[in-house]
Amino acid sequence: MKSLSLLSLLAAPAIAHISQGRTQHGLIGYGIRMYDPPCAFACRDVVTGWMLHCGDAGTGGQSHHADMEMETPSPLCYATNDPFLQTLAWCISTHCQSETMSKLEGWWEHYLVGRQPGQPSPKISYQRALANVDEPPTTIISEDDYLNTTSLVDEDSWLAKLNGDGGYDITEKRSNTYGLVLLISCSVIPTVFSLFRFLPLPQSFVSKFYAYFIDPPAFGHSHSVPVFGMGIVPTRGQALFIAYIWIINILLSAVGYHITWPNSWYGHKPEEVTAYFGNRVGVLSFANLGLTVLYSSRNNILLYLTNWSHSTFLLVHRWIAFICTLQACLHSAVWLQIYLAQGAEAHAEQAALEYWIWGIVATMALVILLPLSILPIRQKMYELFLASHVVIAILSMIGCLLHIYYRFTWQWGYETWVYIAFVIWGFDRFFARPLRVLRNGFKRAYVTVVDEDYLKVDIPGVQASGQAYLYFPGLTWRVWENHPFSVAAVSGQGLSRALSFERSGSKSDAPSEELDKEGNVVKSHNIVQPTRGAGITFFVRRHGGLTSQLERVASSTSGTLVLVESSYGPEQMSIIPSPVAKPSLEYPNVIFFAGGVGITAVLPLLDHANSLCSPLGKAKLFWGVRTESLVESVEKMLGQQGTRKNGQSNWANIEVNVSVGERFDVRRVLETELNSSTGGTTVVVCGPAGMSDDVRVAVSALARHGAVLRLSEESFSW
Structure with missing residues (x-):
């Protein structure tokens, strides 16, 4: 009997909380109030340890803290049994003297019988039971007897119950407080730090601060290169x-x-600490789950509130996802160890329950996501990565909800953390993204082959800037698949229009012919396609997957169906100005580095360098590219064909340097340009990972030695 009672004592938290x-x-x-006031709950826990005579009102028995072979009294028995009501009232009156009468009466009405929905109310009030x-009472009835008269409670037992209920309540309140601290601080910090740019600090100080603490890689010389x-x-x-x-x-x-002793919930203090730790990391994992979803969202509210x-x-999303998964694993491991310590029978009993099974599903789903999200898979199997990522992430969140439901029902609000993640995910997937797509509607995309590496995609009837996600439902049955691209130009607006206007006397509308070594025509095409109206243009480098399928419709005059989700990017998303290529009094000079198809992100930014402040400084573009065909295609789009000599030309106020098949010496270029510049300089880079890292390292090094520079990298990250 003693060993059975001890096992019941150790398993009390689990059994007590699996209820409706x-x-x-x-x-x-x-x-949500858990054990408030704890003195009253402790009294109830002690008094329910006695057996009751209830007759037709319910069966006699004991609570889960005693002989489990006895039946627990029914709710009606608790509500109508006079010795039970009077003993409980007397215990409360002697142990809860600091509580108000209204609070005690409220507790009596809602919690005396239990926590079940639809349970009967006590037949008399707390004050009436006390008056009866x-x-x-002067004696304590033996725990083996029936409670048939008003009795005192054992003070040691009451204190153990008080410490168990109160300590758990206090610790869980703190766990939720800490979860809120984590969630709020990781949302507020990016916003607050984004506001620091408005402090009136000297440019030289800001430049050096970024060069030492913000821009360089944490270690080594690689950031974009994995x-x-x-x-x-x-x-x-x-x-x-x-x-x-x-x-x-x-x-x-x-x-x-909140460690207290004696404690009726646990056999010894290490077990108490272990259980609290397991619960704590579980709550923090839930809080991190919401942050993980928030940081991954395209329509992340923090993108509007920060310049990040x-x-x-x-990048931060992946780190938080790892922490979230680690905490979920710790939560599972701790409770596994607790039940294994209680014996194989206790573990087998819990492992067969639905809450345990769904907890394993949720944890394993998070664990599986980690290896499926490594960079090689994201790069080589992008479509598979996206689809599996969404499905498994949703499975994990559903598993979390069911784990909570089968363990606690919806008593304690743990599901609120998962609801937060679902709301963030649903807002992005089912509201913001569809809204961005619907504002553009169904369009046609016309694909032109530039060369064996690049394609040009024109989408008439769409106005967008920055970045857009394109869906091609006509190319694949996986209609949800989409890819991010930078808008290279908007026909009829911006840079392309300005440059074409200045070059109106050029032969940009004439047919263009490519000749072989003997002068024979091998390819002839018109630079300007048949009039389809104003729209947007993309240059796409062919990879595996969906982008490789675009070539199939390159010869189609009817194009292919496309959905455009736009516009994204720092200028479109953030209400806080970002360090993009906008000349200003503090930073009148702009130097652009573009690599290959990275020119697509740079082209719209060149427009800013032709703005009001352009006479204050200089703007130069250094474009390294693998093939001449891409350069010619961009120049034709801008009406600048034939202007380049020895790799140099001028696009309006922009000095352009093009290098085909050879990289620029970034450090040397920057040193040369800075020696002939006055005022601060913004350096913009978009291109291959190696080029981006070269520019980042060079800018940071020069800024540490006194140059007034700021860096702006235009890039996608998967």
Whole structure:
């Protein structure tokens, strides 16, 4: 009997919480009361340990804290049994003297019988039950007897119950508080740090600060180039924020435990600490789940409130996802160890329950996501990565909800954390994205082959800028698949229109012929396609998957069906100005570095360099490209064909240097340009990972030695 009682004592938290309790909304400590007041719950826990005579009102028995072979009294028995009501009232009156009468009456009405929905109310009020006590009790009835008169409670038992209920309540409140601290701080910090740019600090100080603490890679010389082809080294600024996320998660997992003894919930203090830790990391994992979804969203609200790029948020998203998964694994491992310590029978009993099974599903789904999200898979199997990522992530969140439901029903509000993740995910997927697509409607995309590496895509009837995600439902049955591209030009607007206007005397509308070595025509095509109206243009480098299928419709005069989700990018998303290529009094000079198809992101930015402030400084473009065909195609689009001599030309106010098949010496170019410049300089880069890293390292090095520079990288991150 003693060993059975001990096992019951150790398993009390699990058994006590697998119940059909009343639904509450909010979080523990924030709208949900768990054991409040704990003195009254401790009294009930002790008094329900006695057997009751209830007759037709319910069966006699004991609570889960005693002999499990006895039946537990029915709710009606608790509501109508006079010795039970009077003993409980007397215990409350002697142990809850600091509580108000209204609070005690409220507790009596809602929790005396239990937490079940639809349960009967006590037949009399708390004050009436206390008044029915004829004489103050002086003895404690033996735990083996039936409770048939008013009795005192054992003080040691009451204290153990108080510590168990109260300690758990306090610790869970703190866990939810810490979860909110984590969620809010990781949302507020990016916003606050984005506002620092408005501080009136000297340019030289800001430039050096970024060169030392923000822009360089955290270590080494690579940021865009993956380390061993597997992962991205964050910049120092990104690393500082990631370090904060790690530190705050570790601290919040380690502090704030309310350890009390004696404790009816646990056999010894190490078990109490272990159980609290398991619950804490579970709550923090839920909080990180919401952050993980938030940071991955294209329509992340933080993109509007900060000047941080989507690439930065995606990078941090992967780190938070790892922490979230680690905490879920710790939560599972801790509770596995607790039940294994209670014996194989206790573990087998729990492992057969639905909450346990769905907890395993949720945890394993998170674990599986990690290897399926490594960089080689994202790059080589992008479509498979996206589809599997969404399906498994949703499975994990559903598993979390069912784990909570079968464990606690909706009593304690743990599901609120998962609801937050679902709301963020649903807003992005089912509201913001469809809205961006619907504003453009169904369009046709016309594809032109530039060369064996590049394609040109024109979409008439769409006005967009920055970046757009394109869906090609006519090319694949996987209609949800989409790819991000930079808008190279908007016909009828911006740079292409301005440059074409200045070059109106050129032969841009004449047929263009390609000749072989003997002068024979081998290819002839018109630069200007048949009039289809104004629209947007993309240059696409062919990879595997969907982009390789675009070539199939290159010869089609009717094009292919396309849906355009736009517009994205720092200028379109953020209400806080970003360091894009807009000449200003502080930074009148702009130097652009583009590599290959990276020119698509740079072309719209060149428009800013032709703006009002352009006479204050200079603007230069250095474009390294593998093939001449891409250069000719862009020049034709801009009406600039035939203007280039020895790799140099002028596009309006922009000095253009083109290098075909050879890289620029970035450091030497920057030193040369800075020696002949006055004022601050913005350096913009978009191109292959190696070029981006070269520019980043060179800008940081020069800024550390006194140059007034700021860096703007235009890039996608998967």
